[in-house]
Amino acid sequence: xxxxxxxxxxxxxxxxxxxxxxxxxxxxxxxxxxxxxxxxxxxxxxxxxxxxxxxxxxxxxxxxxxxxxxxxxxxxxxxxxxxx
Amino acid sequence: xxxxxxxxxxxxxxxxxxxxxxxxxxxxxxxxxxxxxxxxxxxxxxxxxxxxxxxxxxxxxxxxxxxxxxxxxxxxxxxxxxxxxxxxxxxxxxxxxxxxxxxxxxxxxxxxxxxxxxxxxxxxxxxxxxxxxxxxxxx
Numbered sequence: 001x002x003x004x005x006x007x008x009x010x011x012x013x014x015x016x017x018x019x020x021x022x023x024x025x026x027x028x029x030x031x032x033x034x035x036x037x038x039x040x041x042x043x044x045x046x047x048x049x050x051x052x053x054x055x056x057x058x059x060x061x062x063x064x065x066x067x068x069x070x071x072x073x074x075x076x077x078x079x080x081x082x083x084x
Numbered sequence: 085x086x087x088x089x090x091x092x093x094x095x096x097x098x099x100x101x102x103x104x105x106x107x108x109x110x111x112x113x114x115x116x117x118x119x120x121x122x123x124x125x126x127x128x129x130x131x132x133x134x135x136x137x138x139x140x141x142x143x144x145x146x147x148x149x150x151x152x153x154x155x156x157x158x159x160x161x162x163x164x165x166x167x168x169x170x171x172x173x174x175x176x177x178x179x180x181x182x183x184x185x186x187x188x189x190x191x192x193x194x195x196x197x198x199x200x201x202x203x204x205x206x207x208x209x210x211x212x213x214x215x216x217x218x219x220x221x222x223x
Contacts, residue, residue, distance in 0.1 A: 004191050004198050006101055007211045013188035015094065018128075021182045022087070024138040061143055067211065074098055078091040 011067045015074050022081060023060045033082055034060050040080040041073070052076065087132065090124040097121050101195050104206050115196045122193075129184050139177040 026033040041059040046052055052072050056063065059073060100114045140148060195205070202208060 003202060003208050004195050004205065005208075005210050006195075006205045007209060007214065009188040009191050010098060010101070013186075014192065015098070017183070017186075018090075018094070020141070020144075021133070021138065021180075023141055024180060025133075025136040027141055028136045028138050060141070063143075067214070071098075074095050078088050078095060081087060081091060083087050 007067045011070045011074070015070055016062075019070070019073060019077070020062070022083075023062075026060070026082065036082045037080060040082070041076075044076050044080065086124065086127060090121075090128050093117060093121045093124050097192075101199075101205055104204050106199055106204050111196050111199055114199070118193055118196060125184060125189070129182050133182045138180050138182075140180060144180075145177055 023034065023037070026037055038058045038060055041055040042057060044052065044055060046054050052075065053069070055072070056065075056069075065073075097114070097117045100110060100117060103110055139145075199205060
């Protein structure tokens with residue numbers, strides 16, 4: 001029997017898949033929506049030294065991200081995603 | 085549209101599953117949230133996603149084009165010159181769908197009972213080992 005694996009299954013699995021699809025949805029509405037998402041993420045200040053780190057200039061590209069970066073993206077996503 | 089609701093539920097679920105101290109009530113809340121999250125995900129997949137013409141993001145399209153070039157180069161090993169090394173994004177990008185039929189999604193239902201059986205998720209997290217693999221072991 002396998003135990004669950006929160007980091008690989010949720011942060012790098014389910015959440016990454018959902019976020020990728022949400023970015024695809026934004027691209028289908030036009031590049032300005034993606035810019036809006038990136039701009040909102042850039043505006044988010046850091047919290048503590050390791051809780052929420054500074055976000056990349058273009059979060060939607062998802063380049064060179066570790067699990068903790070995906071965790072940060074998840075923790076502030078409901079303020080940052082432009083669609084209701 | 086209930087995208088915000090899905091995102092909030094997922095963030096809440098993640099926070100509860102990652103708690104380093106669990107009580108019976110937090111596990112009960114996790115169980116309730118798992119049900120809500122399942123409903124939100126099915127709603128997202130069945131009713132929200134079909135309204136969008138989703139194709140590969142530019143990054144994914146570039147990666148796909150690179151993989152195709154590599155595949156062609158490997159199959160036509162005799163004449164590498166035949167492979168176009170333009171690196172241009174392939175124009176016919178197929179539609180991409182959101183997939184609910186994955187093991188990682190199925191496993192979300194097991195978190196509550198696994199926490200009851202084996203303890204909090206940080207006890208058997210792969211994060212610590214994974215961090216040392218990436219950044220070098222201090223041991």
